[in-house]
Amino acid sequence: MSSPVKVYVYDLSKGLAGQVSLQLTGKQIDGVWHTSVVAFGKEIFYGPGICETEPGRSHHGSPLRIVDMGETHMDEQTFVEYLSQIKEHYTADKYHLLDFNCNSFTNDCLGFLTGGSLPPYIKDLPSDFLSTPFGAALRPTIDAMFRGRASTGVLTPPPDISATADSSNPASASSLLQAVAAGATSNNSEMPSSSRNYLPTPAPTSPPTPVQSNSLTTPVHIATNPSSFHNVLHTHRAVVAFFTSATCGPCRMIEPVFEDLAKSKSRANDVAFVKIDLGVGMSNAVGGEYGVRVTPTFILFLDGNKTHEMKGINAPELRTQVDLLLYQAFPPHRHTTLSLPAIEAIPLNAILSSQVPNLDIVLAKVTGFIDAAPSWSGSTTKEATKQILAKNIIPYLKARGSSSPPNTSFEPWKDATISLVTNLSAGELFPVADMWRVALLEPAVCSWSATKFGPGSPILVLLSKAEGAPRNYSLTFLRMISNAFANKIVARELLLSSRSSITALMVAALFHDDATVRLAAANLAFNMTMHLQRLRVEKVRGNVEGDDVGENEEWDIEMTSALLEVIEREKANEEIVHRLTASLALSIRLSPSIEQLASLLEVLQAQKILKDKLERGGCGDTGVVKKEARKLIEEVAEKLCS
Incomplete structure (x- = not known):
């Protein structure tokens, strides 16, 4: 008889992670997830050992969401026996915030009961967090907390975030960690009477800390049954399996090497490092399936197929075989083998529009447009809007670069911008865009802006007026949005939310009659592709930060086609051709769309278009003159477009 299996998901931050994660890490993390498995009328989770409670009656309260995982055909007694077998594996002293937690346990149970696994938004969060500067800086402190617990049974108290990581908002960081600490418990005495240790283990005596239930699972997967291991094989291109046992001395010697490889080589969902303790649960069945008779044994898999097996503690050989597996699974981009000195010499720095206008004149222009508006609507009145401009925005911009910039809230900036865009025409908004152009040179403004994407975002509100706008607004907005792309967090949000509209605006401007507008659009094209190039370089190097590229094959094709068409048409301005x-x-x-692009480049005769720029009449009377530009054009034509 089958029985339903569900996963209960809780957010220990009570919504705080969703509010502050973007400004702290540069990534939107919607919750600090704790999970439990619900089967046979019981909710079972890992914290101070394996614990059981009535569904929804744990110290975590009501679940934020319930995920239906299907049904199990196991009987309850078989599941109880399985939990008894793994009880020594899931003990309180082994708990680690990053490497072995409630989500590790839930995922293992799901593999046993249904052959399934946790949803990706839970499983993928560790690499997202650890790829950020904030996460990387916090990792050593978290490790230290749990090293102390393993030896003493007592967790080091939560760290002072302001002293640990380079956070632009240590107060928010501390609040987030305290919220997690308040939502977790490490002591059975803090649980409701309906909750108990399913298989009792000594309970720690430390105060509540973010121990049991953080969202961050591990780069090392744990498999205690065949279903759990097969699920890992099916969901990862490359898998490195470490067969070990508690009584194996050599295993303890090689384990740090395996864990270091897991931390340095894991690439989002593509690679999995799995530890299988043959003395735990049904792990011996996994070992039997692959003929493992001694420990340590390492077996490497590509696309679910065994490619290599090695026994013993040869660390150099293990590293070599892992590198070979990853090379086979993720061969380097074919362009990485080319010698491209001119392209590699391109500075991956944004082209900025940094000239500061006379801000008093800018203020006078905007004020005049406000006063001349025949009517005014919105939550901010004419007078309130003028006050925000005169008392908040302009003083901040005047103090740019000073040792003591004025303390200001950026929220009124948003309100004023929405009112101005609502009540003024595009032709009257160019000084507003110019103020934002200067403001986006400031990291603090960019950090704040990154948290405001969506309806009401000042950048997106100004973007809504750009299509078909007069020259003065188009030019100023192009320069403003180019400055926005200098900040990688804002650039990411723009590409995720508005890539198509920004690209359409840029392409239209590249065909403008005015060379100044075309140059501003060329700068924006460079800043967009520069941002993507930085991430692609990181991806090629195997760094998880590069997984945030947000690739789009259709956009690659559109962008390449537009750039070639504009290069062919540009006959007058050498600087535009160069950029x-x-x-x-x-x-x-x-x-990653190189095969499709190669065909497109051939059809569009890209090589000829570029080489024509070097000939008489191709750009000016004599063709491109600047030596640096000529070398770049020749290299792109000969090596990327051939």
């Missing part, structure tokens, strides 16, 4: 060629090079070089 567009650099943009084309960055767009093509490490694109």
Whole structure:
């Protein structure tokens, strides 16, 4: 007889992670997830050992969401026996915030009961967090907390975040950690009477800390049954399996090498490092399936197929075989083998529009437009809008670069911008865009802006007025949005939310009659492709930060086509040709859509278009003159477009 299996999901931060994670880490993390498995009328989770309670009656309260995982055909007694077998594996002293926690346990149970696994938004969060500067800086402190617990049974208290990580908002960071600490418990005495240790283990005596239930699972997967291991094989391209046992001395010697490889080589969902203790649960069945008779044994898999097996503690050989597996699974981009000195010399720094106008004149223009508006609607009145401009925005911009910039809240900036965009025409909004152009040179403004994407975001509100706008607004907005792309967090949000509209605006501007507008659009094209190139370089190097590229094959094709068409049409301005060629090079070089782009480049005769720029009449009377530009054009034509 079958029985339903569900996963209960809790957010220990009570919504705080969703509010502050973007400004702390540069990534949107919607919750600090704790999970438990519900089967046979019981909710079972891992914290101070394996614990059982009535569904929804644990110290975590009501679940934020319930995920239906299907049904199990196991009987309850078989599941109880399985939990008894793994009880020594899931003890309080082995708990680690990053490497072995409630989600590890839930995932293992799901593999046993249904052959399934936790949803990706829970499983993938560790690499997202650890890939950020904040996460990387916090990792050593978290490790120290749990090293102390393993030896003493008492967890080191939560750290002072301001002293641990380079956070632009240590107060928010501390609040988040305290919220997690308040939502977790490490003591049975803090649980309701309906909750108990399913298989009792000594309970620690430390005060509540973010121990049991953080969202961050581990780069090392744990498998205690065949279903759990097969699930890992099916969901990862490359798998490194470490067969070990508690009584194996050599295993303890090689284990740090395996864990170091897991931390340094894991790439989001593509690679899994799995530890299988043959003395735990049904792990011996996994070992029997692959003929493992001694420990340590390492077996490497590619696309679910065994590719290599090694026994013993040869650390150099293990590293070599892992590198070979990853090379086979993720061969380097074909352009990485080319010698591209001119392209590699392109500075991956944004082109900024940093000139500061006379801010008093800017303020007078905006004020005049406000006063002349025949009517005014919205939550901010004319007078309130003028006060925000005169008393908040302009003083902040005037103090740029000073040792003591004025303390200010950016929220009124948003309100004023929405009112101005609502009540003024695009032709009257260019000084507003110019203020934001200068403001986006400031890291503090960018950090705040990154948290405001969505309805009401000042950048997106101004973008809504850009299509078909007069020259003065188009030019100023292009320069403003180019400055926004200098900040990687804002650039990421723009590409996720508004890539198509920004690209359409840029392409239209590249065909403008005014060379100044075309140059501003060329700068924006460069900044967009530069941001993607940085991430692609990180991806090629195997760094998880590069997994945040947000690749889009259709956009690659659209961008390449537009750049080539504009380069062919540009006959007058050598600087525009140079910047567009650099943009084309960055767009093509490490694109994952290279096969499709190669065909497109041939059809569009890209090589001829570029080489024509070097000939008489191709750009000016004599063709491109600047030596640096000529070298770049020749290299892109000969090596990327051939």
